Amino acid sequence: MERSIQQVARLAGTTSRTLRHYDDIGLLPPSRIGHNGYRYYNEAALIRLQRVLLLRELGLGLPQIHQVIEAEADEAAALGTHLALLRAEQDRLARRIAAVQHTIDSLKGRGTLMAKNMFDGFDHTVHRDEVEQRWGKEAYARSDAWWRGLGKDGQEDWKLRLKELGNDWIAAARDAGITPDSPQAQDLARRHVQWLTGIPGTPAADPGGDTKGYVLGLAEMYVADERFAANYGGIEGATFVRDALAIYSKTMP
Amino acid sequence: MERSIQQVARLAGTTSRTLRHYDDIGLLPPSRIGHNGYRYYNEAALIRLQRVLLLRELGLGLPQIHQVIEAEADEAAALGTHLALLRAEQDRLARRIAAVQHTIDSLKGRGTLMAKNMFDGFDHTVHRDEVEQRWGKEAYARSDAWWRGLGKDGQEDWKLRLKELGNDWIAAARDAGITPDSPQAQDLARRHVQWLTGIPGTPAADPGGDTKGYVLGLAEMYVADERFAANYGGIEGATFVRDALAIYSKTMP
């Protein structure tokens, strides 16, 4: 049985234009061409079309489909390669979704999305200007001096640990049922301070030092410096952390 | 401070061609054009560029970005719309991944890809009697239908149990020493599947069911659906789970 281009298109759920395109690029020539130039397709052509459409559904490009269909072999390998691409694409998508969600959250909570993502990856001088303008010169100078004092390895290490704690903080801050003075937040604050006091060379680790004041100052800095705020889900998160730490510090000796 | 087009490109992690393109379409004109025709960008232009790149990162098209940036209003609404699109796209991707994965399995297990399966969903009148031979798409549709069939309470219950398992998963995923194919992760995968098969009414619990395919499909869904991903410490965690389950499924009958 032979079918016209339009019949085939309807049957396969595509368009005649697509079929003509597939003919043009040699991917799916019609089984017969009438004296009038009309394209006619038989069963074999239909089956081939099915395979094309299936592979296309799976996301392969037409040249790749052509290759796979011609060299009947190794369909699994081709699909395996493609699978990896799909996974990567999905990861990118997921990240984008998270970013969009976060941006929306920030917009709703803050009205402006200046702070967090915008200057990320930008050059440090621009970053500094922004911070100074928003939070004052000394705040920046203080945090920057301390930060540079850590050295490269120290900075990496710090960021890593911070990220771990940060995840818990973020989860807590996002939960509308958890307030800075809630048991959950206070427990986090306790763990946070415990971690701080474990870092040698800090006032917090110094038995005679002003741990309390240091903790408060640090918390303030979290809010002031975006590099830290970034680890707490932006300004709102850092604010939550600061508040929780401030409350916790009152229970400290 | 004024920067040349190349400096701006490097600073923002894009190319000069892109900047010229943005100028061409009126999205981002340079702040000044020298007598020689050179483009120069000031801080304001940089900020605008940041917004453009951010929105682009989030997946919006240039015309839409233009619109959003010009009409400063209602960024959240625009992003909300976009978020829905992203989610739909993600669903499609997840389905495709499941389908590709299943196709690969079929190829490995049964040799050649049978035409009958391929025609499925095509012309039902031709292959009506072979419609039972379903593949990938169905698995996802089934699990999705099952999920919706659980109802609100059932879903909550499920999520609760999931959270318990999730804690172990998160701990494993965070440990840099544990990979998806490590014994620890594989043991978790075993427990996970064991738990799955204990739930009545699921394909996994059905002795004749395609447990393997179901597990894989479900794992994909974990990554695709943030309702689940949230229980595994975000995308990375869910990805870890998926990989571990995928590896484990190979050892299944």
Place this chain on the structure above:
DNA sequence: GTAAATCTTGACGCAACGTCAATGTCAAGA
């Protein structure tokens, strides 16, 4: 002073068709 880097505009290329445009062909009803 010269070479290397960087700038300009202009134009083609990419993927996979959509969408006219201008024209030819086929089946069916008055």
Place this chain on the structure above:
DNA sequence: TCTTGACATTGACGTTGCGTCAAGATTTAC
């Protein structure tokens, strides 16, 4: 038989977001 309307043809431009020459002007570096 004539007309009408559905369907066919090739050809060419439009779409998205730039990449990639090309050819020439200009700036920067040594």
